[in-house]
Structures are given as structure tokens and as C-alpha cells.
Amino acid sequence: MTNVDELSDRYAPEAETPLIDTFVAALNAGDLDRLAGCFAEGAIVNDAGREIRGRKAIAAWAEREFLAHGGHITPTRMHPVSALGGDIVVEADLSGTLRHGPTTLVVTLTEGAIALLRLRA
Incomplete structure (x- = not known):
């Protein structure tokens, strides 16, 4: 897997980059326990307006x-959205039978975990 640090024009703070790398690696490997561990307890995924709340529901959503x-x-x-901190934008290519093509993920971190993940087409 390509480390997203190598792809950035501007680096995210060092503490945030490994978490996003871990999230991507867990998702691609189908490791739902490790994926869920990337999220805060009350985390939210916003997928095209649908909100998925909590680690267990997020893991089920990723699988489904x-x-x-x-x-x-x-x-x-x-x-990063700004040099002062805040959201991190991850541009990516998706492949699969349900979704494919370019996408944008907006990741909000809190206390070393993903608090909010917004998916944009």
C-alpha cells in the first residue's frame, strides 16, 4: 500500500497519518475489528446523507x-483542510461492483480516533 504521506502536497500532522493508513489497510484487508478500532466510540459515517453511528454499525456498514x-x-x-488543523481530505480511487471511480473522504479526528467520516462522490 502506498503511504499517503508520500502522496500529499502538504502533510497532515504526523500523529494523524498512521491512523488514516491503518483505516485504509484494515478496510482493504477486510479486518473489521481493526477497522472499528480506528473510530471513536460514538463515531459517525455519513455516506451520501445516511448516518451510520457507532463502531459496530460502522463495521457492519463497511462489510455490507x-x-x-x-x-x-x-x-x-x-x-488537511487548513494549516491550523481540523478535517483531513483523502482523495482516492474506489474499485468494486457497487462503487468505483474517484471519491473524496473527509475525516474528522478526535483524541487519536476518527470521529466523523464523510464520503463524497
Whole structure:
């Protein structure tokens, strides 16, 4: 897997990059326990307006909406929304039978975990 640090025009803070790398690796490997561990206890995934809340529901969503359709994500660029911190934008290519093509993930982190993940087509 390509480390998203190598793809960035501007680096995210060092503490945040490994978490996003771990999230992507867990998703691609189908490791739902490790994937769930990337999220805060009350985390939310917003997928095209649908909200999925909590680690268990997020793991079930990833399995149903991504893994069951042969999904794979390849980050192409990562950058913070601002130099002052806040959200991190991950541009990526998706492959799979349900979803494919370019996508953007907006990741909000809190205390070393993903608090909010918004998917944009």
C-alpha cells in the first residue's frame, strides 16, 4: 500500500497519518475489528446523507456496502483542510461492483480516533 504521506502536497500532522493508513489497510484487508478500532466510540459515517453511528454499525456498514462488493480503496492524495488543523481530505480511487471511480473522504479526528467520516462522490 502506498503511504499517503508520500502522496500529499502538504502533510497532515504526523500523529494523524498512521491512523488514516491503518483505516485504509484494515478496510482493504477486510479486518473489521481493526477497522472499528480506528473510530471513536460514538463515531459517525455519513455516506451520501445516511448516518451510520457507532463502531459496530460502522463495521457492519463497511462489510455490507464495501467488502461484500469486492471493494478496494487506493488513496491518491491527502491534505488537511487548513494549516491550523481540523478535517483531513483523502482523495482516492474506489474499485468494486457497487462503487468505483474517484471519491473524496473527509475525516474528522478526535483524541487519536476518527470521529466523523464523510464520503463524497
